[in-house]
Amino acid sequence: MSTNQSVKAAWDHLAGLPRPTLAELFAGDADRLSKLSTRFELGEGLGGIRFDWSKMHLDDAHIAGFEALAAAQDFDGRRAQLFGGEKINNTEGRAAEHTAQRGVGKDTSVEEAQALHQRMASLVGAIHEGALGEVRHLIHIGIGGSALGPALAIDALTRDGCVVQVHVVANIDGCALEAAFAKADPATTLIAVASKTFTTIETMTNAKSALNWLKENGVDDPYGRVVALTAAPEKAVEWGVDETRILPFPESVGGRYSLWSSIGFPVALALGFEEFAEFLAGAAAIDEHFANTDGAANLPLRAAFADQLYTRLRGCQTRACFAYDERLALLPDYLQQLEMESNGKSVTFDGAPLDGPSAPITWGGVGTDAQHAVFQLLHQGTIVVPVDFIASIAPGDQLDPAHHRILLMNCFAQGAALMAGKDSADKSRSYPGNRPSATILIDDLSPASLGALIAFHEHRTFANAVLLGINPFDQFGVELGKQIANAIDKGEAQFDASTTALLAEAGLA
Structure with a gap:
């Protein structure tokens, strides 16, 4: 049987499996929770994380079927390519070596990452x-993963x-x-340019x-206040940054990874490099x-x-993530880019049309706020949305413990x-139930647990890509x-009537 035939057979088998309810799954398997x-x-002294997928409709038959699908899609081989530093991003002819930055991957890539980290630690x-001089503020300028990652880690x-x-x-x-600008003092501010x-x-x-802001506010040498974070250090030198303040990273590290x-420089500068090293260790x-x-x-698989x-x-068509921790308020935004930019594809690794849906729409918010906004649809709407709940056993505040107790009670109650x-006889007060959720419960939100949480989702995204047979590492879209x-800027393009009219009204024509 060819690979394509094996993959189709695996999907066909999975599609034909029975669909017991969650209540039936728990009643029929006393070991479900442990499975x-x-x-x-x-690791020692770093705590742990509980990953509870028991309220999802996975059972032994589905797991066996998905394991067969993973084998048909050569999951082991793709995973070996990822960690081996091979050109798994076939459309761009690149490896995807973000794990080497954490010390796991091809030996030479790990050694290079350690040397670059030492350079960052020294700076x-x-x-x-x-x-x-005195440095009290850093304005970190980037976009996409170059901004979302630092913003999440800093906020958390x-x-x-x-x-x-x-x-x-x-x-x-x-x-x-x-x-x-309004939050920073120009005299004590550095600028990080991440591109x-x-x-x-x-x-x-x-x-x-x-x-310009630095210069207008009395800083004699604005370029002397810039740190460049880039895979093109020669471009940073041309732009005016001294090479001692350029922190390179390899071409094989993609933006959202x-x-x-x-790119983690602002995290290390804010917390200290020891904490950044703990972040890497958790991942x-x-x-x-x-x-x-x-x-x-x-x-992750x-x-x-x-x-x-x-x-x-x-x-x-959607998957929701709700962080019952104010410190993780930016996590849904981070996962949105990670998952939708990685797996929002319509062709396979080999360039053939994808024969089914790719990534769902990732969205979410913060509990308990979201309970009073969108949970109506989750409980009683006609659209079923798989939900991830993420929480910390230890609170992030020093207030009355009642705050955190109520927060966690709400988190667990929603999944239940x-x-x-x-x-109910009154159908407007009836809840259908049998709606899926998973819970990720960390001991405490620390650099290590945050690193592990992000790495878990990176590998989850990669595993989904392998099951679909797509490349998660390009982003031509x-x-x-x-x-x-x-083209608009250069006046070189012709547009539809609507776009032309909008350009004219905005004074851009």
Whole structure:
């Protein structure tokens, strides 16, 4: 049987399996919780994470079927290519070596990453010791993964204080940059410019305006206040940054996977490099597990089995993530880019049309806020949405413990309610139940647990891509709009009547 035939046979088998309810699955298997709820230890002194997928409609038959699909799609081979530094991003002829930044991957790539991290640690240490004068603020300018990753980590990990305050700016809308200016003192501010190519128009335009702001506010040498984070160090030198303040990262590290590289500089500067190293260690623990664990015991692969069950087999077009922790408010935004940019594809790894749905729409919010906004649809709407709940056992505040107790009670109650439902003679007060959710429960939100949480979702995204047979590491879909915008700027394009009229009314024609 050919690979294509084996894949089709696996999907056909899965599509024909029975569909018991969640209540039936729990009643019919006394070991269900131990099979699908797993505690993962991050390492000595780093705590652990509970991954509970038992309220998803996975059963032994589906797991066996998905394991057969993974074999038909050569999951083991793709995984070996990823960690071996091979050119798994076939459309761009690149490896995807973000795990090497965490110490897991091809030996030479790991050694290169360690050397670059040491360079970053030296610069961070020098700044903290006053080599660039008093530094109290950093305006970090990037876009996409170059901004979303640092913003998430900074927001999650610096609420109890930091060495340097970081303000992340991504939007080309000048209001975003002005808001950062309002929070920072030019005399004690550094600018980090994060761009893989050092040509990204939004980033470089914002960077130029930041330099003007420094100059207009009495900074004699604005370029002397810039740190460049890039895979094109020669471009940064041409732009005016001294090579001692350029932190390179490899071409094989993609933007949405780049937080572990020099793109993580603002995190290291804000927290200290030891905490950044702990962040890497938490991610590396997940890397080792993902690289060396087979079948459904592999936690990211298990999560991908559930994702495909709902997206491909049950027609769910969205997946929701709700963080019951204010410090993780930006996590849904981060996962939105990670998953939708990676797996929002319509062709397979070999360029053939994809014969089913790819990535669902990822969305979410923060509990308990979201309970009073969107949970009506989750409980009683006609659209079934798989939900991930994420929470921390330890609170992030010093207030009355009642705050955190109520928060966790609500988190666990929502998952229970989605599953159990409640019948009523008054149908407007009836809840159908049998609605899927997973729970990720961390001991405490720390650099290590955040690193592990992000790495888990990176590998979950990759596992989904393998099951679908697509390349998660290119992102050509983001280019067309940029190309047309450039054409507008140059006056070189012809448009439909609507676009032409809008350009004229905005004074851009």
